[in-house]
Amino acid sequence: MKELINKAFSIGLGLAVASKEQVEKLVDELVKKGEIKKSESNQYVEELVQKGNMAREEISQIVEERTRQLIQSLNIATKDEIKELKERIIELEKSKENL
Known part of the structure; x- marks a missing residue:
């Protein structure tokens, strides 16, 4: 049984969502x-x-990583790119005022 649990949890998803309390209950069952x-x-x-x-x-x-790839494939601007564009706009507006 212990080996079966190790194999099942080695997949990761089940263990990733299990709380410590759930794991403790499972281990208590193994002890019993x-x-x-x-x-x-x-x-x-x-x-x-x-x-x-x-x-x-x-x-x-x-x-x-998958989200980053999706954003790139959809050609969506990132927060950093938007921030950079805003900064460029501010600089252009300032240079225009100085003319």
């Missing part, structure tokens, strides 16, 4: 079934929570 020892349970919980945090970070990076 004798799949893991009580002395190992805290370490196993921390390991699963850490894997969840890593999976969450990886998913976040993937979403960010």
Whole structure:
């Protein structure tokens, strides 16, 4: 059972959305079934929570990269590009006033 949970959570998504409380409940069930020892349970919980945090970070990076690619493919201006254009407009207006 422990190996099955490790394989399932290695996919990442399930672990990424699982809260620490959910992981603790799952590990408590494994302890009750004798799949893991009580002395190992805290370490196993921390390991699963850490894997969840890593999976969450990886998913976040993937979403960010895909979003960036989508914006580029749709030819949508970014905040930085808009800010740069505003600054250029202000400079042009100032130079026009000085003429």
